[in-house]
Amino acid sequence: MVRIATWLLLTLLWMGIFMPVFAADWAGVDETVVEHYAEEYGRSARDPYINTDQGDLLLFVFTLAGAAGGFIAGYNWRKFFVEEGKGESRKGEVHA
Amino acid sequence: MKKFSTKCLTGALVFLPIPAYAMHITEGILPPAWAGLWWAVAVVFVFFGIRQVDRRKKEVEGYLPLLGIAGSAVFVLSCFPIPVPITGTCSHPAGTGMSAVLLGPFASVLVASVGLLIQALFMAHGGLTTLGGNILSMGVAGSFAGWIFFKGGRKVGLSLFAAGFAAGFAADIFTYLTTSVELGLALHGAHPLTEVITKIFVAFLPTQGPLAVLEGVVTGGLIRYVHQHRPEILVRMGVVKTVQPVQPV
Known part of the structure; x- marks a missing residue:
């Protein structure tokens, strides 16, 4: 699948x-x-009240937002799926 | 640290949007009365969203990192225009189906609202007067449709992937249906309301239909991935009751 x-x-x-x-x-x-x-x-x-749609300004804002969003997602992903995963498997080893 | 940086960089590149207008109702399109009404309705849902997050972060271990993942995913997805060659136009997914399943529908409204506010303020995307309307369509309708379709799908025995697909698909379609209703109500004038709503919704479908399918696949795939790798997370979040073996799709 x-x-x-x-x-x-x-x-x-x-x-x-x-x-x-x-x-x-x-x-x-x-x-x-x-x-x-x-x-x-x-x-x-x-027009929006804060108009960033001027020249390459919007490109800058979108790039910044994408990078920040990707960083936050990646940081929390690691925290949640990698670090916590290790913790869970350690707990499993102790109980086993 | 190297692996961490690589993951962050990959995430950033994968989700990196390019500038373009997309779906939200643009600044100035809703008349003040309708804009005010949708603001008032949206505020109620955001209030309950804050309460749900506040409650669940105390009850559920690891809720905040998941909120961070889902929140940033909704933000990035909702400003990520995807070209649809059938129509030669672009639009974007909502992401609220996925966040509603993982976080709860009210919390999903909250994360969508934060994303939409940032877009309205700094990204010339949507608008401040139309923010209430956009929260109602993408946040409220998207989240609740996704959540209801997921729960309903699981009740009738669908696999996690299929129920997740239904959630993603429904979230996307109901977002645009609600946008059509909001526009229809505000703009129909002397024209029959249902005719205007249908006309607008039908105009959305050729672009949004393929994206809804894509969003369904991504949502179903993500929920299945989490179930395969960290099933206890889904138990903790109340998505599944017990850790079960992975089902065939």
Whole structure:
């Protein structure tokens, strides 16, 4: 099952990254759906109060957020699955 | 230390998002009355989320590291645009199905709210006036749909992977359904409400359908992974009752 899941995941990734299709602009659904219908029904989006969507600033913010999120996830993953796992197996050895 | 750094770096690279707009309702789209209402509803759920975290961190050993993993995963996944070639557009998973199963639905609302607040403040993603609406769709609807489908799936005898798949899939779909309802209620004007909601939801589906399947696979796979490697964690979190042998999918 893990193998099937891995293949499915790889297929989806491949479809997503390496298969360019008809003049796709890869806009987000907030633009293609949310803003599109909002405008159709008379509302339009406004700039965020803190607008980081300027030049490469947004790239910086997203990179920083991704790195921080990945670090926190990795740190806690290790704490939870590696360090605690060792503790559990030590407890098991003592009881055995 | 070297292994630790490698794991952190791998995590960071795997989850590293690229800048793009994605799913959340953009700043200014909801009229003030609706924005205020969704804020009020969201605050109630966030309050119960804080209480659930406060209670469970005392009761369940290792709850906080798991909160850290699930919280950062929800944050990163919800600003991680994935291209869908069928439509040529991008959207992102919610991650709240996974966090609801592991942490509990109210705690999952809390972690989603923190993620959405950071995105609204600093990442031009969503908005402060629409934050309540976004918490309601991704946090509340996503978490509760995921949790209910997981529990329901287990009750009818689904394997952990299948129930996890249902949780991830439902969390994603119900997030967008709720977004459609929020937009429909706020924007329909003289048009029939159900027609507007259906129109918006149907427009989401070609992009979001494949991502919901992907999210289901990831959620089911993660729960199965934890069950294979540290089953006692799932017992501790109340996801399964006892440590059982791994079931066939």
